[in-house]
Amino acid sequence: MFAKAFRVKSNTAIKGSDRRKLRNDVAATFPSLTSEQLSEVVPNKEELNIIKLYTHKGDAVTVYANVKNPILFEVEKTMYPTVYTLWSYPHILPAFSTWPPVLHKLAGGADLMLPGVVVPSCGLPEVDRGTLCAVTLARNSAPVAIGIANMSTAEMVAAEMKGKGFTVLHTYMDHLWGFGDKSCPPIIAPLEGEPSEVMDAEEEEQEDEEGKGQVLENSLSVDSSLQTNFGNLNMEEIPQCADLRRKEVPNEDGADEIVREENPDVSQEMEDRSPQEQMDVLLHQCFFHALKCKVKKSELPLLASSFLRNYMFSCCPNGQQLDIKKSSYKKFSKFLQSMQQQKILQVKELSKGVESIVDVDWRHDSIRSFVVPETEESELPVQDSRSGGGEQPYHAPEITPLYGISSKMAPLFQESGYKKGHTLTSSEVRSAIISYVKTNELVDETNKNFVKVNPVLCDCLLNKSEQDEISKLKWDDLLSRCLDQLQTFHQVTFAGHEPIVRKGKIYPINMTIAQRSSNKKVTIITNLELYGLDPQVVANILQQKVQASATVSTVPGSKDRLQVQIQGNQINHLAKLLLEDYHIPRQYIEGLGKAPKMGRKK
Structure with missing residues (x-):
């Protein structure tokens, strides 16, 4: 369910009445929890947030999170624990074990097949069809996934442990886990009778037969280097799993690829390339990254210059600079013509030297097979000060x-x-x-x-x-x-960040003229934050440009909204700043008609 990135709709602090209702729901869903444990899961005073989100398949999910981690999630009025909660209370769900190589498949979105389930000497837990169960790894009882049983225990045995056993909802290393502090599973010794010594006796044979061959019923083949890594993910080595995650980049089909830094052959190949070839690689990477993650169909037709400036440059990895002149194409128009010949997009020349992208084939194999590189992104779309010489310029958000x-x-x-x-x-x-x-x-x-x-x-x-x-x-x-x-x-997308979806229409940047004492006028600007603009930065820039006093204060009747107030009617200066410097579309600016009318010169 959370194998791919989800979209957060809202994130609000929980109310007292909702907290009590949540505690009652948890007590009813997990009756094995004691009153003390229930108070730990849903504390009385600690901060709890209700996060409403949509999964990549469009399912509406409500997540309950404390300061650090998501602890519970609710789908269609059914409550489920996250792996973070199960690590503290592993006994609240019946548990089935699997082999370490299977974890890679579960994290990629696959369901758990019965051939991948380890049958202990004491037998499988008795469950009915539809029972919520935990999935653990051999040698460690810390749950790494939760799923719903597709068969009862008797049906599993009758089917000779073949077929789909569990529909997996949430796993360690998926995006819901990544919403927390990304800690690794603790080491919990297996209970007596569980397969703690099976792999010691037949480790290689079980990995080859159980972990590799039988799991292939449900998913694609696994790279041998990854099988080795996951195969060695035993009870002693689990704390190193965070390092393993940083070395792997999940692609679209759930399989992982080792990044170039960990592959000496790939690194050597990159070093052997000429600077022109390296720039060509970077150009193609930024191009496909922009098409796959930034550009929306509703934004077409799109000027080629805007596509390069507002989309491709923002996809350039940290520490690298995209320079078309250093590539083999020399000109961006030639590069677009090459992409058009490959039928990736269509370009139309509006006038001499001015081209526009009129259509994109998002089903083209080159776009679909492109793997978005893992980048380090800040949590919020922070605006760099234009006057302070920030390294990255401000990019106006895409509003859909x-x-x-x-x-x-x-x-x-x-x-x-x-x-x-x-x-x-x-x-x-x-x-x-x-x-x-x-x-x-x-x-x-x-x-x-x-x-x-x-x-x-x-x-x-x-x-x-x-x-x-x-x-x-x-x-x-x-x-x-x-x-x-x-x-x-409406959806607001800041460069390099996940889209933000809000209900209703977006409020425009509002500019009004107010009268103060002694018949003095002031200009008031609100709603700058909705467009990723820092009100204090805007106030500083205006103060320098017009040489007038500018202040930032809270909007009356609001707790978290800010407004900029500057002496005089400064609509003309504001219009130039917002339209020409920040490239905010005119339809999202209100009050441009209040600019002072210029009198005739005598």
Whole structure:
């Protein structure tokens, strides 16, 4: 469930009533916890946060986290513990053991197959189908995953330990684990009768037969070097697992690749390349990284210069500098022509020397197979001061309007695989509507500009007064009605950071003129933080430019919002700063019309 990055919707402190309800839910779900242990899991006074997020598959999940780690998560009103909680209370779930090489597959998103389950001499725990279970490794009883049993114990034995045993929900080393302090499992000695000495006697044979051959039923082949690493992940060596994680980069299919620093052959190959070849490699890396993670379909057409400046430069690894002139292409236009010949994108020349990217084939093998390099990112999109000579310039955020599916509109989108709570772009909404109409053969035979209204469209889009009168809708009317019925969201993406999705429309940067004593005017600017701008930095820049007093204060009636106040009507200077220096789109700036009118010179 958390094998790929998720999107955080909100993160708020828990209320007293919610804390009590959470404690009661945990007590009901895990009755084996004592009252003292329950107070440790859900403390009375320590800080707890409720984090609402969407997984990469669109599932809505509620996570409960303390200061350090996520401790519980809830899916469809069912409570589950995280591995951090299970390390402190491993007894609350029945546990099944597997071999260390299988952990790599589970962390990559695979389910646990029965051939990979270790059967101890005392037999398997007795569970029913649908029971929540923990998964441990041989030699260590610290849980490394949780999953739901697909069979009862009797059915597993009757199936001769073949088939899918457990649907895995959460694992050590997945993204939910990475949301915490990324600590490693503790060393918990196996209980009597568990397979603590099996691997000592037949370690190599079990790794080859059980850990490698049988697990291949559910996933791709594993690199031999990784099998060695995970095979040696025993009770004594688990504390070194954090170093192992830093040496591996997960790719899209769940398999791990050793980074270049750990592969002397790759490092030597890079050193043997000429500077021009190295620049070509960096150019391709930044190009595919930008297409895969930064550019949205709704932003096309996109100026080539904006794509290079705002997207590719931000994908350049730390310590390296992208210089087109040092590559074999010499010019960015030639590089784009090369990409167009490979049918990765389409470029259109608007005027001499001005090119625009009009289409991108995101299904192209080169984009799909590209593995995004692991980068060290700060937790928040921090803006560098333009006046302080920061190393990286400020990049305006990418703002994408989104539409949320409500329960009323859900039947219209379920055939396209979307559920209540999913957020879509306008193009995705359009595609889903067109697909629904064509699948249900609703296009009017006599006039293809009209769509016949079936019961689902009637319930979703028509008012009660219209339901008996309207039997057909024009395509434009159909789409506009659909967008009006959907919930409004917006997505803000800062360069090098995960997108932030908020409900409603984004507030524009607001500039107002206020009157003070002695008929003096001041300019007040609010909502700068929503666009990654530091109000104090903006105040300092304005103070230097206009030589007037500028202050930063809290917005009246708010606790965490700040406003900049500067003497005089400074709308013109602000407009130049926001539009030309920070490249904020004009539609996200309010108050430009309040600039002072220039009088005629005599």
